[in-house]
Amino acid sequence: MGQIMGSYDAKKIDLYMDDKPSFDPQAGFSYERQKREMVANETDLVSARIPPEFRDYCSHYLLDYQVCRYKHMPFLYKCAHEKHEYLNCEQRDYILRMKEFERERRLRVREQRLVGVA
């Protein structure tokens, strides 16, 4: 999962980078999946002037980081931990997207196989 040839082969099933998942999110799970929750408040993000492309599920970490920067300017090394927290969150978010891609790919391959049998 995640290797570059994985996304190259996904061309065969018409799956590309930044596509949206097309299957039911619960399909194939024996348990109910946990919903992602937005921690930060939209108005807080707007008042902190965080651009829309950064208002994702990690933006509460980004907000903490920016607050820290504002407090400690110009001693930004004091915000290293906040920055690390934020980047870790973004990494987890990226891994989640990779997992969604792989789930989508496997479900499409399975669907094709079932159609071929039927």
Next chain:
Amino acid sequence: MAATILKKVVLSNPKLIGKNAGIFCLAARNHWNYQYKPGPYPKTPEERAAAAKKYGLTVEEYQPFPESMCFGDYPKLPDIGADSKDPHYPWDMPDLRRNFNEPLHVRSEIYGGDRYDISMKPRFSVMHQLRWFLGTVFGFMAIYFYLDDYKFGRPVTAKQYPGQGVHYLFSPK
């Protein structure tokens, strides 16, 4: 002292005074535009010979421009840029690559060494340059269109933003 030196200089090179006087005469007397203008177009062989003599050319190498070009009796000289002339020849004016009293080309202001050399021989012919230019451009275009079918990105789905539908983690509730 100064007079002795002057005497020595003059005696060692008797033509010096005449030559320099000629230059000063030329510079001081012929300084109106009409004096530099070419004469009327030569029609008879005698007029041609006179014009050739005026420009310091032999009758065989003298050739006026066609009358319709309105250059009068000005000679048509071979198109040679200063850069194409031999740099090792002992020119009277090495920076212009020109000898004293040598007639100027009618377009000499553009054929100077700092401008354009009309008689330059390119290292590669223009067709050769064009072939390489178009070959490079269309070669890269061909590679681009060939590889267009093999594009792929990173194996990730679209970034999830709150407010754009419900998103789930992979962990149980």
